[in-house]
Amino acid sequence: MAAAALDSGMKPLQKAMKLASVAIQLDAGNKHEEANLEYLRSINYISQALLEDAAAQKSEMVPVEVQKMLRLAEQCLERVKSFAGKRVERSSAEVTRATLSASSGTAASAPPEKTAPHGASTASLEPPTRHRRVLSEGRGNASPFLPPEIFQKLQTAELQETKKELTPIEEASRLNQKLRANFEVRLARLPPGQATQKTSLTLSLQRQMMENLIIAKARQDALHRKMEERRLRLQEEANRRFASSGAATPEEQEQRVLYASILEYEQDHDWPKLWKARLKKNPNDFSQVSGLVSHLLSCPEHPIVKLLKNLQYRIYDRLYPLVSRCPAADSPLAMKSSLSAHNLQTESYSFPPAAAAQSRAGHTHSLSTSLSPSLAPYHDHNANREEGPLGEAPSLDREDSFEDLEQFINLLSPGCDPKLEVESYILDLEERALKDHLAAIVKDIHNAIDRLSSLCLLSFECLNTAVAKDQCVASLEEAFFPPLWSPLLALFRKVHRERELSYETSVRLFRNTTPSDIGVASKLFPKETSEHGCYPYESAVMELRLICKELCPQRKLDCIVRTLRLICACAEEYRSFHDPESPPKTAAIGADDLLPILSYVALRTELPQLVSECAALEEFIHEGYLIGEEGYCLTSLQTELHFHLITEDVAVPTGTCVRTPRCCKMVSETTRLARVRGEARLGKWRSGGGISLSVRQDRRCR
Amino acid sequence: MKMVQTGMPAELKAFRMAAGGAGGGGGGRTYSFKVVLLGEGCVGKTSLVLRYCENKFNDKHITTLQASFLTKKLNIGGKRVNLAIWDTAGQERFHALGPIYYRDSNGAILVYDITDEDSFQKVKNWVKELRKMLGNEISLCIVGNKTDLEKERNVSVQEAEGYAESVGAKHYHTSAKLNKGIEELFLDLCKRMMETAQADERAKGNGASQSGASRRGVQIVDDEPQAAPATGGGCCSG
Numbered sequence: 057m058a059a060a061a062l063d064s065g066m067k068p069l070q071k072a073m074k075l076a077s078v079a080i081q082l083d084a085g086n087k088h089e090e091a092n093l094e095y096l097r098s099i100n101y102i103s104q105a106l107l108e109d110a111a112a113q114k115s116e117m118v119p120v121e122v123q124k125m126l127r128l129a130e131q132c133l134e135r136v137k138s139f140a141g142k143r144v145e146r147s148s149a150e151v152t153r154a155t156l157s158a159s160s161g162t163a164a165s166a167p168p169e170k171t172a173p174h175g176a177s178t179a180s181l182e183p184p185t186r187h188r189r190v191l192s193e194g195r196g197n198a199s200p201f202l203p204p205e206i207f208q209k210l211q212t213a214e215l216q217e218t219k220k221e222l223t224p225i226e227e228a229s230r231l232n233q234k235l236r237a238n239f240e241v242r243l244a245r246l247p248p249g250q251a252t253q254k255t256s257l258t259l260s261l262q263r264q265m266m267e268n269l270i271i272a273k274a275r276q277d278a279l280h281r282k283m284e285e286r287r288l289r290l291q292e293e294a295n296r297r298f299a300s301s302g303a304a305t306p307e308e309q310e311q312r313v314l315y316a317s318i319l320e321y322e323q324d325h326d327w328p329k330l331w332k333a334r335l336k337k338n339p340n341d342f343s344q345v346s347g348l349v350s351h352l353l354s355c356p357e358h359p360i361v362k363l364l365k366n367l368q369y370r371i372y373d374r375l376y377p378l379v380s381r382c383p384a385a386d387s388p389l390a391m392k393s394s395l396s397a398h399n400l401q402t403e404s405y406s407f408p409p410a411a412a413a414q415s416r417a418g419h420t421h422s423l424s425t426s427l428s429p430s431l432a433p434y435h436d437h438n439a440n441r442e443e444g445p446l447g448e449a450p451s452l453d454r455e456d457s458f459e460d461l462e463q464f465i466n467l468l469s470p471g472c473d474p475k476l477e478v479e480s481y482i483l484d485l486e487e488r489a490l491k492d493h494l495a496a497i498v499k500d501i502h503n504a505i506d507r508l509s510s511l512c513l514l515s516f517e518c519l520n521t522a523v524a525k526d527q528c529v530a531s532l533e534e535a536f537f538p539p540l541w542s543p544l545l546a547l548f549r550k551v552h553r554e555r556e557l558s559y560e561t562s563v564r565l566f567r568n569t570t571p572s573d574i575g576v577a578s579k580l581f582p583k584e585t586s587e588h589g590c591y592p593y594e595s596a597v598m599e600l601r602l603i604c605k606e607l608c609p610q611r612k613l614d615c616i617v618r619t620l621r622l623i624c625a626c627a628e629e630y631r632s633f634h635d636p637e638s639p640p641k642t643a644a645i646g647a648d649d650l651l652p653i654l655s656y657v658a659l660r661t662e663l664p665q666l667v668s669e670c671a672a673l674e675e676f677i678h679e680g681y682l683i684g685e686e687g688y689c690l691t692s693l694q695t696e697l698h699f700h701l702i703t704e705d706v707a708v709p710t711g712t713c714v715r716t717p718r719c720c721k722m723v724s725e726t727t728r729l730a731r732v733r734g735e736a737r738l739g740k741w742r743s744g745g746g747i748s749l750s751v752r753q754d755r756r757c758r
Numbered sequence: 759m760k761m762v763q764t765g766m767p768a769e770l771k772a773f774r775m776a777a778g779g780a781g782g783g784g785g786g787r788t789y790s791f792k793v794v795l796l797g798e799g800c801v802g803k804t805s806l807v808l809r810y811c812e813n814k815f816n817d818k819h820i821t822t823l824q825a826s827f828l829t830k831k832l833n834i835g836g837k838r839v840n841l842a843i844w845d846t847a848g849q850e851r852f853h854a855l856g857p858i859y860y861r862d863s864n865g866a867i868l869v870y871d872i873t874d875e876d877s878f879q880k881v882k883n884w885v886k887e888l889r890k891m892l893g894n895e896i897s898l899c900i901v902g903n904k905t906d907l908e909k910e911r912n913v914s915v916q917e918a919e920g921y922a923e924s925v926g927a928k929h930y931h932t933s934a935k936l937n938k939g940i941e942e943l944f945l946d947l948c949k950r951m952m953e954t955a956q957a958d959e960r961a962k963g964n965g966a967s968q969s970g971a972s973r974r975g976v977q978i979v980d981d982e983p984q985a986a987p988a989t990g991g992g993c994c995s996g
Contacts, residue, residue, distance in 0.1 A: 575849065575851075620823055620826075621822040621823065624822060624823055624824045624826070625822070627824075628824070644804065644805075644808070644824065644825060645823075645824040645825055645826060646803070646804030646807075646824070646825040646826055646845045647795075647804075647826045647844075647845035647846050647847040647848075648799050648804065648845075648847050648848050648849065650823075650824075650826045650845075650847070651847040651849070651852055652847075652849070679862075682862070683790060683792045683842050683862065684829075684842055685823060685827055685829075688823065688826065688827040688842075688844055689823070689827075691844075691858050691859055692826075694855070694858055695847075695852055695855045695858060695859070698854075698855050699851060699852055699854070699855060
């Protein structure tokens with residue numbers, strides 16, 4: 057406490073200046089860490105000295121001195137603040153990167169490295185592909201998903217890195233920063249007590265900075281005027297192109313504006329012209345199309361890419377509140393990494409009560425977030441989009457509506473336990489609300505891709521052929537989906553949780569089954585269980601497991617097709633092994649054989665999320681593809697996933713498990729449900745209603 | 759209200775199997791039809807369809823999914839037709855999800871074994887379900903297979919043909935073993951599906967207001983890549 061006073065001979069101001077000058081020198085030498093410490097020390101010293109002086113009986117410092125000390129402290133604080141600011145930026149980038157790398161499974165425990173080249177291109181939006189592993193290992197409470205702000209920051213980080221040209225104002229402010237740094241160094245070198253010289257230095261600095269700013273301002277204004285003129289000209293051009301017929305809808309207007317900005321972009325960049333010429337030269341080379349689109353996607357300044365990021369963000373922002381609190385979602389998954397029987401059992405048996413508690417605890421909150429669409433059926437979610445996360449809106453009468461609900465139910469069923477009734481009612485409501493959210497988000501995604509692809513076609517007319525359009529959409533989807541897939545899947549899993557759980561049950565039931573238990577013809581698998589722990593159709597199982605690694609619907613579909621092809625190849629091989637006489641390639645695997653094998657393979661993957669993955673694929677695959685081989689494969693897998701529990705003609709392996717009455721009940725219940733669902737689906741489809749179909753209809757109508 | 763397929767770009771409908779043959783021949787269009795194969799296990803539907811696809815075409819026309827999913831390209835009266843033939847599992851336990859297999863089908867082939875009365879009853883069940891779900895939009899073929907076992911016949915020809923007529927289906931006799939009646943069956947089915955598709959087009963052409971008449975699942979693919987005009991509102995299609 058006496059530190060300042062005891063330092064004999066030197067006045068507090070002098071000491072403070074000395075400390076600060078050390079800091080400034082370090083700062084100038086780019087030794088930021090050390091400089092930061094020194095600045096802090098100076099501040100500490102100054103405040104200590106001032107405190108002592110103020111507390112003392114009679115002040116020793118003259119007011120001018122105090123003022124100078126304060127100013128010095130202020131400057132030091134300024135530098136410290138800027139360091140801190142940089143660190144925040146860096147650490148948020150690092151945190152996200154750490155999360156990402158942790159989620160990739162390898163570096164879960166590695167501390168974030170300060171030396172990591174932040175903002176390098178490696179920070180590309182790699183989605184948390186395997187976040188569930190982290191979850192199941194850590195059992196952490198932390199949400200597996202990045203908050204939307206960080207998601208956006210990651211997106212924009214990419215943008216800023218590639219930004220090369222500075223506006224005049226930015227240039228000037230850089231220049232001024234340099235001036236200021238020089239000034240500080242010079243100031244520090246001044247011997248103490250040379251007030252006049254210091255004032256002149258300060259004044260000249262201020263003058264220079266002001267001049268810089270004025271010049272920059274003028275240049276900026278001129279540039280703005282020019283840009284504005286050009287923008288207007290291009291907008292007119294865009295309007296002409298849209299053959300304006302008077303009243304345009306907001307979407308049309310938005311498209312015009314976007315198109316104008318594309319024209320603007322194309323005036324500043326040459327590559328679009330080059331690509332257009334190239335495509336004109338080889339109109340039938342469709343590899344050029346994906347080349348063009350991927351080049352386009354690598355240009356963060358292009359309006360289409362900006363729109364893509366923006367749409368991605370909006371969808372992420374809608375997904376986040378729905379999936380960020382979903383500790384239950386990983387439950388069925390625990391099987392994947394920790395398949396010990398013990399773990400499995402506790403996992404699934406303890407599940408229902410845990411889930412109930414979970415939802416009870418989360419009622420008041422989750423109600424407000426998840427009920428919004430169903431509480432407000434006419435609520436226009438488009439309008440809501442701009443306002444950030446959903447669910448803030450209907451919170452106003454949450455409590456009241458809750459009580460009303462309780463009373464209402466009391467009136468209805470005086471005999472029953474009202475608490476229970478309310479609970480199941482709420483669970484039901486929540487479920488429906490989630491479904492509505494999901495439907496709305498699916499629709500948004502379809503719309504987003506439609507908008508992006510139509511903008512692409514607008515700016516590159518050469519893409520306007522059947523195959524090129526198709527390719528273009530595929531490339532766009534490949535860029536659009538990956539960062540969104542895991543939260544999206546999480547939502548699908550929430551909605552389909554019951555089905556996943558029952559699927560998990562049958563995975564458990566049939567864990568040690570042989571293909572014949574599932575109804576596979578005996579000629580289609582090897583008799584002896586082979587050595588090395590291999591099992592029949594292992595390659596197909598491995599292939600199907602890869603579906604979770606893909607992050608784009610089309611690629612997932614390809615994975616399913618490869619799985620079925622592998623099944624056929626394996627079956628053929630096994631069959632010819634049984635009966636070497638028969639001619640090779642008799643190609644006799646029909647659906648009667650295929651489906652039981654597929655059942656076996658799918659159960660063997662031990663991935664309950666297949667249920668949700670398939671449900672998602674059904675929403676996002678273009679129905680145009682669904683008539684061909686891909687469609688057949690997807691349909692077959694879906695059939696399998698729906699019917700895994702229907703075991704009338706399946707021998708349950710003896711010894712491995714005993715079917716409890718509960719299981720039996722589940723089996724029959726699932727059969728019934730599946731039947732109802734199958735019909736309901738078709739009914740919906742016929743009536744043109746239904747979630748997925750109404751979406752598709754919309755798309756078609758546009 | 760039925761599903762409509764209004765503004766969806768026809769190009770997107772070009773399913774993959776058709777993409778390879780897009781270059782062939784003069785203008786006009788390619789019809790793409792989905793045909794679903796139904797019937798109890800052991801009635802011989804797999805051999806039926808294999809016979810059909812193997813017979814005239816060599817092995818490469820058989821996809822890597824073997825007999826489960828087959829494609830075939832035809833030329834009928836100067837029109838190109840792509841057939842996608844979907845086999846379904848005969849086992850009882852897979853039946854309830856039939857709807858997801860046969861949705862969007864243009865045709866269905868329902869196979870029974872003439873020596874097995876039970877398999878004919880199953881066909882009747884399928885017909886009921888298909889008519890209930892898809893109405894009259896789908897062309898139905900009822901096929902009595904294994905005519906090579908005529909001596910052991912358990913389903914009378916009269917009964918079968920009478921039933922088929924009563925439900926608006928056509929009846930065929932086939933023998934996969936002797937390769938009889940199969941070619942005719944598929945050719946006939948294709949012609950009927952084309953008629954239905956053309957009737958739809960006409961209905962669509964006559965009045966846009968009759969949107970109910972446009973039928974889901976008719977896959978008409980314009981495979982001449984046409985450079986779309988650079989102007990006009992067409993640019994909003996996506």
